[in-house]
Amino acid sequence: MSSAPAVVVDDVSKQFRLYKERNQSLKAAMMRGGRASYEEYWALRDVSFEIEEGSTFALIGENGSGKSTLLKCIARILNPERGTIRTAGSVAALLELGSGFHPELSGRENVFLNGSILGMSKRELERKFDEIVDFAGIEPFIDQPVKNYSSGMYMRLGFSVAINVDPDILLVDEVLAVGDAAFQDKCMEKFAEFRRAGKTVVIVSHAMGSMRTLCDQAAWLDHGNLLEVGRADHIVDRYVDKGHEVADAAAPVAVEGVAEARWGSGEARLTGVRLLDAGGTPRTQFHTSDPVTVRMEYECSTRIERPVFGLAMENLDGVYVWAHNTRDAGLELPAIQGPGHVDLQIPRLMLQPHTFDLIASIVDHTTTHTYDFLRHCYRFTVEAEPDKPRESGGILALDGRWTAGEFAPLASEALH
Amino acid sequence: MSVVDDLKDSRGLLVNLTLREVRGKYKRTLLGQGWSLLNPIATLLIYTMVFGFVLRVPVPVGDPSGLQQFALYLACGLLPWTFFNNAVSSGMGSLIANANLLRKVFFWRPTLVFATVFSWNVTFAIEMLVLVGALLIFGAMPLPWLPVVVLAIVLLTMFALGIALLLSVANVYFRDTQHFVTIGMQLWFYATPIVYPYSLIQEQAARMRAGGNGFPLETVYRLNPLERFVSVFRAPLYDNTFPYWGDLLFCAVAAVASLLIGIAVFNRSQHRLVEEL
Numbered sequence: 001m002s003s004a005p006a007v008v009v010d011d012v013s014k015q016f017r018l019y020k021e022r023n024q025s026l027k028a029a030m031m032r033g034g035r036a037s038y039e040e041y042w043a044l045r046d047v048s049f050e051i052e053e054g055s056t057f058a059l060i061g062e063n064g065s066g067k068s069t070l071l072k073c074i075a076r077i078l079n080p081e082r083g084t085i086r087t088a089g090s091v092a093a094l095l096e097l098g099s100g101f102h103p104e105l106s107g108r109e110n111v112f113l114n115g116s117i118l119g120m121s122k123r124e125l126e127r128k129f130d131e132i133v134d135f136a137g138i139e140p141f142i143d144q145p146v147k148n149y150s151s152g153m154y155m156r157l158g159f160s161v162a163i164n165v166d167p168d169i170l171l172v173d174e175v176l177a178v179g180d181a182a183f184q185d186k187c188m189e190k191f192a193e194f195r196r197a198g199k200t201v202v203i204v205s206h207a208m209g210s211m212r213t214l215c216d217q218a219a220w221l222d223h224g225n226l227l228e229v230g231r232a233d234h235i236v237d238r239y240v241d242k243g244h245e246v247a248d249a250a251a252p253v254a255v256e257g258v259a260e261a262r263w264g265s266g267e268a269r270l271t272g273v274r275l276l277d278a279g280g281t282p283r284t285q286f287h288t289s290d291p292v293t294v295r296m297e298y299e300c301s302t303r304i305e306r307p308v309f310g311l312a313m314e315n316l317d318g319v320y321v322w323a324h325n326t327r328d329a330g331l332e333l334p335a336i337q338g339p340g341h342v343d344l345q346i347p348r349l350m351l352q353p354h355t356f357d358l359i360a361s362i363v364d365h366t367t368t369h370t371y372d373f374l375r376h377c378y379r380f381t382v383e384a385e386p387d388k389p390r391e392s393g394g395i396l397a398l399d400g401r402w403t404a405g406e407f408a409p410l411a412s413e414a415l416h
Numbered sequence: 417m418s419v420v421d422d423l424k425d426s427r428g429l430l431v432n433l434t435l436r437e438v439r440g441k442y443k444r445t446l447l448g449q450g451w452s453l454l455n456p457i458a459t460l461l462i463y464t465m466v467f468g469f470v471l472r473v474p475v476p477v478g479d480p481s482g483l484q485q486f487a488l489y490l491a492c493g494l495l496p497w498t499f500f501n502n503a504v505s506s507g508m509g510s511l512i513a514n515a516n517l518l519r520k521v522f523f524w525r526p527t528l529v530f531a532t533v534f535s536w537n538v539t540f541a542i543e544m545l546v547l548v549g550a551l552l553i554f555g556a557m558p559l560p561w562l563p564v565v566v567l568a569i570v571l572l573t574m575f576a577l578g579i580a581l582l583l584s585v586a587n588v589y590f591r592d593t594q595h596f597v598t599i600g601m602q603l604w605f606y607a608t609p610i611v612y613p614y615s616l617i618q619e620q621a622a623r624m625r626a627g628g629n630g631f632p633l634e635t636v637y638r639l640n641p642l643e644r645f646v647s648v649f650r651a652p653l654y655d656n657t658f659p660y661w662g663d664l665l666f667c668a669v670a671a672v673a674s675l676l677i678g679i680a681v682f683n684r685s686q687h688r689l690v691e692e693l
Contacts, residue, residue, distance in 0.1 A: 079687050
């Protein structure tokens with residue numbers, strides 16, 4: 001790996017104008033004497049770092065930290081107000097797939113169009129055409145207009161064209177999650193090939209797990225300021241830890257306004273649903289196999305006999321992961337009145353890293369009448385346990401342990 | 417000149433974007449590219465009815481072609497005008513129409529305006545071929561003068577490009593532009609001798625002089641570059657002669673000036689272009 005920088009970001013600042021009232025009509029302009037009033041907003045402030053040639057570099061930070069702005073500046077789509085960005089070699093950006101596609105034109109025509117937008121010559125495209133179509137896996141449809149493509153096909157073709165541009169520096173903005181598992185594997189392979197060929201890759205992503213393993217170096221941006229540059233695994237770890245602190249400080253208690261939907265007759269109302277850690281502190285981020293307590297606080301205006309409290313969980317993809325209620329647990333609550341709370345203790349949170357939403361309810365003992373029902377009232381994320389092997393995939397963590405029995409002797413030895 | 421280099425570097429893209437415009441224009445229509453002929457023919461018919469038949473605009477005799485056909489006289493001015501109008505109007509909107517592309521990919525931005533204007537050149541070329549055919553049928557002989565026509569097309573394209581470049585960025589920062597341009601184009605159309613011959617302006621100017629009005633109508637009228645362009649197109653096509661050198665020179669200066677100003681304005685204002693889209 002050579003140490004010559006592929007990208008030099010030198011003291012870059014980017015300012016956006018936040019218009020109070022947009023000046024796009026004549027009337028507005030006249031009223032204001034030709035000047036639109038706007039506030040200055042610095043999306044990037046004095047950011048400097050270098051990206052080594054041949055490295056895979058991650059830009060991380062919260063939403064609005066300026067990482068996508070910086071990526072667009074490197075791609076020359078945006079021009080910084082101050083500072084310069086120098087790049088050694090050709091640059092291609094995967095910011096949105098198939099953004100140059102014309103819906104009425106065929107896949108074939110669009111490959112040539114999109115390829116030339118990304119800077120490929122006609123000859124190059126002709127040479128790579130079969131590979132592109134092959135990679136996208138849409139040969140039978142290549143002469144159909146792309147408006148008839150499924151969104152998956154559309155994205156795959158877009159990705160396939162872009163990845164075949166073969167630039168010296170590839171900029172990627174959260175497009176790694178395209179298509180089905182098989183296609184994702186192909187993409188990962190292509191990235192690996194790309195890195196082996198000594199090309200530089202700059203990635204913006206929220207998928208911290210894959211960033212940690214995929215990237216060599218990382219830069220951490222916060223509100224337009226560069227906090228840290230260095231080894232990707234160190235920075236990702238620190239970033240994730242920081243995320244915990246922030247999330248914990250502002251652990252949501254409120255139910256109103258947080259829940260996606262609420263219904264019920266309202267004699268009993270849930271006033272707070274939260275997840276507590278072992279120390280009783282509300283948190284939104286946990287590690288696999290942490291002990292967790294779900295506390296449901298309620299306020300009951302009249303006396304309710306034999307209520308049933310229920311909890312359910314969905315993941316972000318809408319998969320119904322789990323549900324449990326007091327009746328099925330065999331807990332008979334005689335009656336409730338006024339404020340109070342019930343707790344559900346979970347000794348080990350056996351979930352793999354993912355984001356989950358809670359659904360909480362109070363119903364009558366027949367579970368046919370709903371007093372209060374809150375859909376997606378509490379969102380929490382699960383991270384892998386630090387310094388421990390994590391299970392390979394899926395939603396559930398089963399804490400499986402591999403052991404190997406006695407190995408059978410090799411066939412050749414068995415013959416003797 | 418860096419602009420020439422940029423244009424050279426992005427010629428592959430330019431060709432593909434132009435093809436996209438040409439192909440996309442009449443996709444999913446039964447008549448396809450036929451529309452690019454039907455539209456001007458319909459306009460020609462309407463104007464011929466109104467101005468040739470109802471209002472009875474005097475039809476100049478082609479000199480030396482001897483042609484006296486209002487529809488053909490009209491076509492020689494109307495087709496260049498239609499090209500100019502289409503090129504400027506859609507070239508002006510090309511940045512906003514491709515906002516998604518501009519936000520996601522870097523390339524030489526004027527390519528979009530160039531491609532849109534050039535796509536109308538394709539339509540224009542087809543129309544001109546049909547017009548030359550019609551002229552031949554009616555006994556004119558424009559063939560030896562075709563190089564002049566090609567030169568006129570090149571100059572008109574440059575002129576339209578400059579204006580489209582200028583208006584395209586103006587339109588991004590200031591969306592009223594397109595509506596002003598629509599009105600402006602109507603005015604410009606009637607300020608140009610397309611549906612009526614220049615001789616009517618001369619007569620009016622003579623009447624004004626006779627009435628003691630000192631307004632230099634002819635001089636002002638002839639400041640309009642499109643008036644020059646129309647006469648540069650009509651000379652080889654309708655009259656079958658070489659256009660006036662003065663007119664040709666005027667067109668060339670207007671074309672170069674327009675293009676230079678257009679590019680300069682575009683370069684100056686493209687810094688914040690993507691954010692304003």
